[in-house]
Amino acid sequence: MxxxxxxxxxxxxxxxAQETVEGTAGGGA
Structure with a gap:
């Protein structure tokens, strides 16, 4: 369990972590 x-x-x-990387690469916050 x-x-x-x-x-x-x-x-x-x-x-x-992936969302953070994608957001940074996309110029997002």
Whole structure:
């Protein structure tokens, strides 16, 4: 259960990182 939650958190962080990179590359805030 704990490992599953950790994997979910990692995935969310990776998605947030991608959005941040895309936003910066797009000239967005």
């Amino acid at each position: 704990l490992r599953k939650m950790q994997n979910k958190m990692v995935k969310v962080q990776e998605e947030l």
